[in-house]
Amino acid sequence: MGVYLYYLVYRFRYTINPDALVLSISFLYADVHGFFSISLFAFQLWNPIERKPPAPPADASVDIYIPTYNEDVSIIRKTVFGCMNMRYPHKTYILDDGNRPELAKTAAEWGCGYIARKERSHAKAGNLNHALQRTNGEFLVIFDTDCVPQPDFLERTLGYFQDNKVAFVQTPHNYYNVDSFQFRVNVEKGRLWSEQNLFYRLIMPGRDYWNSAFFAGTAAVFRKKALQDIGGFATESITEDLHTTIRIYSHGWKGVYHNEILSNELAAKDLKNYNVQTLRWAEGNMSMLYKGNPLFTKGLTISQRICFTSTVFGWLFGFPKLIYLLLPIIGVFIGLNPIKSFDFPFIWRCSLFLIVLILGFEFITRGYGKIIFCECYTTLNFFNVIKAAFRSFFGLKSIFKVTKKSMGESISIQDIAPQLIIGLLSFAGVIWGGLKLYYDIHSNFKGMTAAIFWNMANGLLVLSVIKKVTRPYYKRKEFRFIGALPVQFSLEDGTESITGLGVTKDLNEYGISLVAFTPLPVGKDISLTLHLGQRFISCKGTVVHAIQADRFYGKVFVCSIRFDALDDEGTDLLCMYCFNTVLPQFRYRFVVRRYVFLSLLSKLYRRGQFRKHVRRKTTLPVVIRNNVKAPITLVTNDVSSSGISVFSYVPLDLGVIIDLEVITPFGKLTAKGATKQVKEIVSWNSYLIGIQFVEIPDSSKDILIRLVSKRQ
Amino acid sequence: MNTIKLIRNKWFLLIFSIFFFGIVWCFFQLVYRNELNLRDLYRGKKPPDPVKVMVLYRKMMRTKPNPHEMASFYRLAKVLARVEKRKEVIRILRKLVRVVPMDKEIRLWLAVELHNQKRYKEAERHFQLLLNER
Numbered sequence: 001m002g003v004y005l006y007y008l009v010y011r012f013r014y015t016i017n018p019d020a021l022v023l024s025i026s027f028l029y030a031d032v033h034g035f036f037s038i039s040l041f042a043f044q045l046w047n048p049i050e051r052k053p054p055a056p057p058a059d060a061s062v063d064i065y066i067p068t069y070n071e072d073v074s075i076i077r078k079t080v081f082g083c084m085n086m087r088y089p090h091k092t093y094i095l096d097d098g099n100r101p102e103l104a105k106t107a108a109e110w111g112c113g114y115i116a117r118k119e120r121s122h123a124k125a126g127n128l129n130h131a132l133q134r135t136n137g138e139f140l141v142i143f144d145t146d147c148v149p150q151p152d153f154l155e156r157t158l159g160y161f162q163d164n165k166v167a168f169v170q171t172p173h174n175y176y177n178v179d180s181f182q183f184r185v186n187v188e189k190g191r192l193w194s195e196q197n198l199f200y201r202l203i204m205p206g207r208d209y210w211n212s213a214f215f216a217g218t219a220a221v222f223r224k225k226a227l228q229d230i231g232g233f234a235t236e237s238i239t240e241d242l243h244t245t246i247r248i249y250s251h252g253w254k255g256v257y258h259n260e261i262l263s264n265e266l267a268a269k270d271l272k273n274y275n276v277q278t279l280r281w282a283e284g285n286m287s288m289l290y291k292g293n294p295l296f297t298k299g300l301t302i303s304q305r306i307c308f309t310s311t312v313f314g315w316l317f318g319f320p321k322l323i324y325l326l327l328p329i330i331g332v333f334i335g336l337n338p339i340k341s342f343d344f345p346f347i348w349r350c351s352l353f354l355i356v357l358i359l360g361f362e363f364i365t366r367g368y369g370k371i372i373f374c375e376c377y378t379t380l381n382f383f384n385v386i387k388a389a390f391r392s393f394f395g396l397k398s399i400f401k402v403t404k405k406s407m408g409e410s411i412s413i414q415d416i417a418p419q420l421i422i423g424l425l426s427f428a429g430v431i432w433g434g435l436k437l438y439y440d441i442h443s444n445f446k447g448m449t450a451a452i453f454w455n456m457a458n459g460l461l462v463l464s465v466i467k468k469v470t471r472p473y474y475k476r477k478e479f480r481f482i483g484a485l486p487v488q489f490s491l492e493d494g495t496e497s498i499t500g501l502g503v504t505k506d507l508n509e510y511g512i513s514l515v516a517f518t519p520l521p522v523g524k525d526i527s528l529t530l531h532l533g534q535r536f537i538s539c540k541g542t543v544v545h546a547i548q549a550d551r552f553y554g555k556v557f558v559c560s561i562r563f564d565a566l567d568d569e570g571t572d573l574l575c576m577y578c579f580n581t582v583l584p585q586f587r588y589r590f591v592v593r594r595y596v597f598l599s600l601l602s603k604l605y606r607r608g609q610f611r612k613h614v615r616r617k618t619t620l621p622v623v624i625r626n627n628v629k630a631p632i633t634l635v636t637n638d639v640s641s642s643g644i645s646v647f648s649y650v651p652l653d654l655g656v657i658i659d660l661e662v663i664t665p666f667g668k669l670t671a672k673g674a675t676k677q678v679k680e681i682v683s684w685n686s687y688l689i690g691i692q693f694v695e696i697p698d699s700s701k702d703i704l705i706r707l708v709s710k711r712q
Numbered sequence: 713m714n715t716i717k718l719i720r721n722k723w724f725l726l727i728f729s730i731f732f733f734g735i736v737w738c739f740f741q742l743v744y745r746n747e748l749n750l751r752d753l754y755r756g757k758k759p760p761d762p763v764k765v766m767v768l769y770r771k772m773m774r775t776k777p778n779p780h781e782m783a784s785f786y787r788l789a790k791v792l793a794r795v796e797k798r799k800e801v802i803r804i805l806r807k808l809v810r811v812v813p814m815d816k817e818i819r820l821w822l823a824v825e826l827h828n829q830k831r832y833k834e835a836e837r838h839f840q841l842l843l844n845e846r
Contacts, residue, residue, distance in 0.1 A: 315798045337780060448780075
């Protein structure tokens with residue numbers, strides 16, 4: 001902050017160019033805006049809290065609300081079954097603003113309550129208020145239609161209400177459809193970045209310290225009495241969540257943020273719906289300036305006022321971003337310099353400022369913020385945010401538009417027009433500036449070079465954004481969960497019968513990608529037995545597609561299999577298994593490296609320079625036999641010459657000698673091992689078990705060497 | 713093939729980039745045609761055509777020099793000096809001195825030109841300013 005302030009003072013005193021006053025002042029405004037943003041950001045992140053939930057009360061009455069309008073029944077079904085699977089006693093209600101008789105009938109079949117209303121005033125807030133008057137629970141939980149809770153959701157959140165002043169408990173939003181353009185995923189390197197993680201995993205816990213965490217629309221528990229105290233959910237704004245929270249705090253209540261992923265939901269799948277969502281959030285948040293300004297609302301503490309002002313202020317980033325995008329373009333074409341004298345004193349100060357800013361941001365965000373990705377998303381959103389700001393300033397009526405969560409829509413050129421224009425102008429600026437220097441038209445070589453470089457950086461940023469949002473998406477209706485399950489398969493190919501044990505690469509209730517070590521003929525019917533922990537699903541399917549993978553010397557085949565209509569029980573069982581087991585195991589692979597130094601250290605460690613035996617991430621089916629218990633079929637997480645680690649649905653006793661049979665592309669690897677480590681991933685559900693080899697027969701040693709060798 | 717698929721196509725991007733460069737280059741040639749003509753005259757080994765030089769002079773006198781893009785005006789003054797148009801040289805140098813009064817080289821050249829044209833009082837003023845700056 002000190003370096004930033006020093007830089008700003010220097011800029012104000014020595015760099016205003018009177019020949020380009022408008023450009024200079026705009027540039028300075030953008031830098032000053034950044035200073036305030038960073039200050040407010042740092043304030044919020046002063047001391048993020050990690051809470052340990054107290055035990056839940058024995059006899060709380062809880063109502064679950066699932067507000068819906070026009071979402072697909074298949075999406076609502078998963079949420080309803082996720083809610084009904086929650087262990088703590090509760091009642092589930094579908095709040096249907098679309099007043100659909102077929103949904104009412106389906107809700108009765110599912111065994112959950114159904115509340116509809118004839119009119120649709122105040123959208124979601126009105127819907128919730130309508131239900132508030134018709135249910136009797138002491139607590140209510142709100143889940144959006146695509147938000148599927150884990151079975152322990154209530155057990156982990158209700159305990160906070162032992163404090164009578166607590167009005168609500170909010171949990172993080174976790175998006176599971178990692179194929180959305182909002183994610184940057186590298187499964188092999190264990191890296192996952194999402195635009196929302198910085199907010200939900202760091203900013204909200206930071207705001208919790210200041211008692212300023214806010215209700216984020218879903219995955220939250222409320223004390224009904226607190227809502228009744230403020231007259232129900234706020235209906236004046238389209239972001240009823242923020243507005244309601246401010247009212248709650250102004251009445252002296254407390255809020256809690258429990259920083260543990262307890263539910264999973266869908267991110268907007270395509271740019272069209274993402275823009276709808278962003279516009280709604282931006283408009284709603286900025287409208288707080290006029291409808292319940294946190295600076296002037298009575299009853300809030302100073303830190304709460306700062307935090308909520310930061311929320312509103314944060315949505316004004318569109319203006320400085322536009323300045324940073326347009327300034328180098330204008331500078332190159334018009335030949336005016338926003339900096340009075342582009343000389344060495346300015347260059348070293350600016351360079352120092354940028355280095356400190358980038359390193360400081362990486363440090364302060366504790367591994368959740370990647371500056372280049374954040375810049376990409378501000379470039380993507382700047383136009384919508386400016387649009388929302390103007391709509392807010394001019395008091396245009398905001399409409400609550402539901403974000404569609406079904407199959408993604410194709411995007412058009414209009415959706416990326418602002419970014420395209422900026423990109424084309426930036427690259428034109430690079431060419432124009434280069435030509436000016438080549439033909440000796442511009443005398444300020446350093447200034448023009450800096451402008452060209454800046455244009456190039458902006459152009460590449462825009463290109464990266466356009467590339468990301470326009471990539472082809474899977475035309476599947478539902479997202480496929482990335483995870484490995486053991487699957488027994490058998491099919492008849494003419495006179496030949498093919499059977500085996502493989503693992504899934506991804507799966508959902510409509511089909512799987514099966515990794516097998518024998519080729520499967522396309523178009524044939526196949527019988528499958530999926531091992532879902534202690535339960536099994538037997539079903540039939542069709543091999544739709546098969547390719548030979550490059551790994552393991554081409555002995556691996558990846559086959560797409562479509563289920564032949566699973567029954568309802570099988571569908572629900574598979575869905576819940578995906579949400580409650582596969583998803584947490586998938587998340588387990590990604591670790592947030594808190595500091596740059598630790599990140600570098602871990603890179604070296606992963607390269608194997610300090611490891612005695614290199615581990616290869618490999619998913620293979622493994623059958624574990626124990627003299628006492630029945631054999632269990634699991635999947636490996638990694639393999640090394642000294643042992644393996646497996647995902648298991650039951651914990652194994654430490655030190656016990658077990659028989660292993662790993663099915664590999666090179667044959668069966670049999671060995672004896674001893675369990676050395678048991679790590680819980682999901683309570684009572686999923687464990688990572690480390691097994692050290694004790695005895696390997698000679699016939700299996702060769703297979704093991706081929707498995708762990710570098711060239712696969 | 714829809715527009716989005718088109719902009720993701722590598723060959724389309726390559727061809728578009730070439731066309732885009734060409735369009736920007738053509739536009740640049742149009743906007744800066746005077747400066748580019750002047751550059752050719754300045755660099756040419758043969759004596760410049762006085763008629764062409766005067767045409768460029770009249771066109772450029774109508775524009776205001778940008779403090780960072782004065783090289784063209786400086787070249788214009790040099791070319792005018794080569795075709796012995798001393799009055800025009802003085803007018804150009806006066807214009808430049810107004811835009812960048814701190815540039816000693818231009819002021820000195822203006823002072824010398826004024827002296828050579830026997831405009832001693834005006835020359836003296838500029839010499840005085842130069843001496844005071846030391």
